[in-house]
Amino acid sequence: MKQFTGFLRKEFLHIFRDPRTMVIIFLLPIVQLLLFGKVINNDLQDSKIGIFDQSHDNTTREITSKLLSSGYFLLGAELLPGDDVEDVFRKGKVKMIVTFGPEFEKSLERDGHADVQLLADASDPNTARILTNYASGIINDYVKKEKLQNIQLPNQINTEVRMLYNEGLKSVYMFVPGIMAMILMLISAMMTSISISREKEMGTMEVLLASPLKPIQIILGKVTPYLLLSFINTLTIILLGVFVFGVPIKGSFIFLMAESFLFILMALSLGILISTVAPNQMVAMFISVLALMLPTILLSGFIFPIKNMPWPLQILSHAMPPRWFIVIIRNIMLKGTGIMFVWKETLILMFMTFVFIALSIKNFKIRLE
Amino acid sequence: MEKVIEVRHLVKKFGSFTANDNLNFDVYQGEIFGFLGANGAGKTTAMRILCGLSSPTSGEVKVSGYDIYKETEKIKRNIGYMSQKFSLYEDLTIAENIRFFSGIYGITPKNRKAKQEVLLKNLDIESSKDSLIGSLPLGWKQKLAFSVAIFHDPKIVFLDEPTSGVDPITRRKFWDLIYEATDRGITVFVTTHYMDEAEYCNRVSIMNDGRIEALDTPENLKKKYSAKNMDEVFLKIAR
Numbered sequence: 001m002k003q004f005t006g007f008l009r010k011e012f013l014h015i016f017r018d019p020r021t022m023v024i025i026f027l028l029p030i031v032q033l034l035l036f037g038k039v040i041n042n043d044l045q046d047s048k049i050g051i052f053d054q055s056h057d058n059t060t061r062e063i064t065s066k067l068l069s070s071g072y073f074l075l076g077a078e079l080l081p082g083d084d085v086e087d088v089f090r091k092g093k094v095k096m097i098v099t100f101g102p103e104f105e106k107s108l109e110r111d112g113h114a115d116v117q118l119l120a121d122a123s124d125p126n127t128a129r130i131l132t133n134y135a136s137g138i139i140n141d142y143v144k145k146e147k148l149q150n151i152q153l154p155n156q157i158n159t160e161v162r163m164l165y166n167e168g169l170k171s172v173y174m175f176v177p178g179i180m181a182m183i184l185m186l187i188s189a190m191m192t193s194i195s196i197s198r199e200k201e202m203g204t205m206e207v208l209l210a211s212p213l214k215p216i217q218i219i220l221g222k223v224t225p226y227l228l229l230s231f232i233n234t235l236t237i238i239l240l241g242v243f244v245f246g247v248p249i250k251g252s253f254i255f256l257m258a259e260s261f262l263f264i265l266m267a268l269s270l271g272i273l274i275s276t277v278a279p280n281q282m283v284a285m286f287i288s289v290l291a292l293m294l295p296t297i298l299l300s301g302f303i304f305p306i307k308n309m310p311w312p313l314q315i316l317s318h319a320m321p322p323r324w325f326i327v328i329i330r331n332i333m334l335k336g337t338g339i340m341f342v343w344k345e346t347l348i349l350m351f352m353t354f355v356f357i358a359l360s361i362k363n364f365k366i367r368l369e
Numbered sequence: 370m371e372k373v374i375e376v377r378h379l380v381k382k383f384g385s386f387t388a389n390d391n392l393n394f395d396v397y398q399g400e401i402f403g404f405l406g407a408n409g410a411g412k413t414t415a416m417r418i419l420c421g422l423s424s425p426t427s428g429e430v431k432v433s434g435y436d437i438y439k440e441t442e443k444i445k446r447n448i449g450y451m452s453q454k455f456s457l458y459e460d461l462t463i464a465e466n467i468r469f470f471s472g473i474y475g476i477t478p479k480n481r482k483a484k485q486e487v488l489l490k491n492l493d494i495e496s497s498k499d500s501l502i503g504s505l506p507l508g509w510k511q512k513l514a515f516s517v518a519i520f521h522d523p524k525i526v527f528l529d530e531p532t533s534g535v536d537p538i539t540r541r542k543f544w545d546l547i548y549e550a551t552d553r554g555i556t557v558f559v560t561t562h563y564m565d566e567a568e569y570c571n572r573v574s575i576m577n578d579g580r581i582e583a584l585d586t587p588e589n590l591k592k593k594y595s596a597k598n599m600d601e602v603f604l605k606i607a608r
Contacts (some may be wrong), residue, residue, distance in 0.1 A: 006472025017460045136542075203454030207518075210420040210450035211473045212442060361550065 003091070003213060007221035015225060016193065021191065027235045029183045030240065036175040037245050047131055050088055050097040055104040063116075066142050067098065072134050089121050096120045096131045108204050110141075146217040146264030164335040177329035178302030181263070181322035183237060185296050188230045190288035192271030196222050197284040198276075199275050213363065223268050241333075250336030255340045258345065259332065263325045271357035276363035291296070296322045324348050370397040372431075373525050373556045374559035379428035379591055388414040390579040396558060398524070399551055403567050404560040405574030407607050412560045413522070413529060415576075419558070420450050420527050422580045446474070449518035449526035449555075463494070466502060466517060467534045474521035479599060488516050489547075491565060503602060508539035512546055519550055524552065528559040532566065544569050567599040576605050582606045 015021050049067070051059050069075050076094035079085070088094060099117040101107070108114040118135055120128035166173045181191060199222075201203040208218050234257070241247040249256060268293070278284035299313060300322035306314055317323050324345040331337045339346065374396035381389040388482045396402045417423040419432055421441040425525040430437035433447040449554075457466045464485065471481040489495045492512055502510060513533060519526050528547075532540045533563070546564065547557055567573050567587060574584040581604055583590055587599055596602045 002472055003475065006469055009472075010458070010469045012457070012467060013461055100592075202460060203452040203456050206422060206452045207450055207456040208473075209422050210445060211470075212445045213473055214442075279452065302371070359537070 004217060006220060007213070007217070008224060010220060011195070011225045013334050016192045024191065025187055025233070028186070029179070029237055032183060032239050033176070033179050033237055034244075036179055037172040045072060046074050047072060047096070047127070048094045049073045049088075049135075050077040050079050050094040051130075052079035052083070052085075052097055053100040054081065055106075056360045057099055057103075057105040059108060059114075060100040060278045062141055062146070064098075064102075064140055066138055067135060069133070070138055072131075089119075093125060095124075096135065098135060104250060104352050111123050112267065113324070154243070161189075169239050172241075172245040173247055173334060174302070174330075176237065176247050177246065177326045177333065178300065178322075180237050180260070180329060181236065181300060181302065181325045182296050183233055184260070184264055184290075185267050185270075185292050185322060187233060188226055188267030189271035189292055190270055190272065190285065192223055193250050193274035193278060193284040193288055194271065194281050196275035198281050201280040202242050219272060223272065224269075227264060227268060230264045231261070233266070238363075247265040247333060251332035251338065255338065256329070259325070259342075262349050262353070263347065266321055266353040266356065269353050269360060270351045273360045273363070276325050295320050299323070300326055302326055321349060370399075372396070373398045373433050374402075374558070375429070375431040376415075376419075377429040378414070379418065380426045381411075381418060381423070382426045387579050389425070390553055391419070394574060394581060396525075396556060398556055399554055400571040401547065401557045401559065401569065403570030404558065404572035404576070405567055405573055405603060406560075407565075410576040410607075411579040412576050413559055416525055416527055416529060416558070420443055420448060430605055431550070434508060447524045449521065449523040451518040451526070451531055453504075453526050453530045455514045457502045457510065457514050460501060462499045462501055463489070463513065464506075465496050466513075467520065470517050470520060472588055476521055486518070492516060508535060508542070510515055511535060511539070511543060515543065515550075522531060522553070523555065525556040525558055528557065529560060530560050533562065540566070554573050557575055564598065564600040573599070575603060578608050 015025070022136075029311075035080065053064065068075055073096075077088055079097065088097065090337075098121040099119065101115040101117075103202075104114045116139060118132045120132050121184055122128040185342075196205075196219075199208065205218075209215065213221075238249070238256070242249060274287050275282055278287055290320060295316075297322045299306075299309075299320050301317065302322065305325070306317050309317065328342045328345045328349075331342050333342075371394045374567075376392050376394050379389055380387065383497075390411075397409040402406055404412050404416065413424065416592065418425050418430065418437065421432075421437065421444050425437065432444045435441075435443045435447070437444065458469070461469065466484050467488070470479065471484075473476075486495075489498060492509070494513075497505065497509075502513070502593060505513070505529075505544070515531065518528075518596075532543055535543070537577070540563070547559070547569075561567065570587065572584065572586050573590065574581050575590075577581065583602070585593070590596075590602045591598065593606050594602045596605065
């Protein structure tokens with residue numbers, strides 16, 4: 001036991017003496033979360049739009065004010081007859097132009113329909129789609145509430161949409177679980193594999209193996225500090241998520257921590273596996289970034305929906321541990337479900353952990369022989 | 370004299386490649402045993418087996434009286450090992466390195482402090498106790514690494530090319546340390562590329578293609594191969 005605490009002491013000294021490690025462990029999680037949460041924001045606010053009102057009546061004015069007071073849009077330009085639409089777009093002043101046809105109110109009352117045109121700048125297709133959706137939603141809503149109140153339409157079907165578990169459609173709800181997966185992968189798997197392969201590179205691993213320390217003690221000694229630090233990071237990310245971004249934890253907090261613990265164990269065993277393959281720090285880093293970071297970001301469903309991927313990638317995504325972890329975390333945090341609904345994902349993570357440990361032991365034995 | 374290493378019919382194969390082909394030798398307590406051979410001759414493999422870092426394919430090996438197959442743990446308590454790279458942590462200070470390695474070998478803090486003082490005094494680096502290893506000159510590092518490798522008073526210390534890349538004067542000083550260690554009764558098992566260092570050994574073995582081609586004192590070897598120095602002996606055997 002004394003041997004072991006001495007080993008831990010040394011590991012913590014390594015960590016605290018290396019500025020790069022410190023940055024990755026303590027700063028990166030916070031910066032990442034704030035970046036994804038605040039800067040890379042898929043929600044639209046204050047997008048500038050242009051209004052081309054050819055009829056200038058009460059209805060068009062009311063619709064315009066509804067649009068502008070929604071919080072999504074700001075008036076960027078008011079167009080007059082003869083203005084070149086393309087010119088306005090090219091100058092980049094507005095993202096969308098709302099055009100009301102002539103005699104809008106009159107034709108609405110007389111014929112029961114009127115024309116609004118939404119022109120959007122689709123050089124950024126995502127934004128264009130979201131803007132037009134928001135705008136048509138607001139316009140339809142207005143017409144239904146204000147104009148069709150007294151008119152009885154036969155057999156009308158009203159669709160009522162409610163976004164469950166994330167009513168505000170906040171993208172930070174998606175990012176928190178994703179970033180947790182990413183950071184834990186980074187710290188647990190990458191840092192462990194680098195720190196073990198550093199001993200190999202420096203020649204100190206041989207000395208440790210020739211000492212009375214058992215291999216299992218060496219591995220545990222290398223892994224334990226990162227286990228602790230990952231756990232602290234998990235807490236930090238969750239706290240930031242809850243208190244800065246208002247992400248709820250509807251399920252059990254203890255269950256959430258238990259699942260995070262499982263994921264950390266999985267990532268640590270993956271890190272050990274990488275270090276049994278990598279001869280030096282460079283290779284360990286390379287494998288970690290290529291085999292862990294990119295797939296975590298691209299294939300785990302964290303940013304890009306898995307259902308939209310081509311099928312070979314969809315199949316590949318099954319092998320990505322973060323994919324399952326993100327499902328678990330979203331379920332616990334946003335839906336408040338218990339083990340009943342995520343036992344399958346939990347088992348998959350356990351199985352992966354088991355496989356990584358088995359492979360590591362096998363590789364380690366080959367090396368010793 | 371007491372045998373501290375006994376090797377009988379040691380064979381080590383990697384697939385179809387035979388790295389050690391039927392090695393037989395003894396090492397006696399308190400001697401400096403030189404283990405020579407060209408690169409790839411199999412000396413590192415044999416040394417790793419003796420240190421318990423690798424297990425033999427067949428043969429009997431006893432280190433410090435313990436069986437290499439069954440009593441690896443006991444062997445490890447009784448040996449010191451210094452690898453080709455310094456084997457100290459560059460980002461830790463001298464004192465921290467000593468503390469770490471003392472901890473591994475179960476040396477009590479009280480004992481450690483007393484021994485640390487002697488060590489620092491011997492190497493004349495008392496004032497650098499809290500300097501990071503990485504900031505020290507190469508010669509110091511090597512001497513320190515050796516001193517730390519024998520800090521727990523092992524019966525045998527294994528040195529894997531300890532002086533590669535060091536200037537002649539530092540090498541000479543390093544060998545002074547080795548002599549001091551043998552005076553304390555520590556057996557030194559050393560691999561080297563430098564033939565002048567072979568002259569410093571009590572006995573040397575010369576390996577070629579996985580076999581021990583010659584094993585004797587430097588004097589006898591020079592007589593036997595009618596050579597002026599160990600360099601010539603080595604070239605005659607390795608060719």
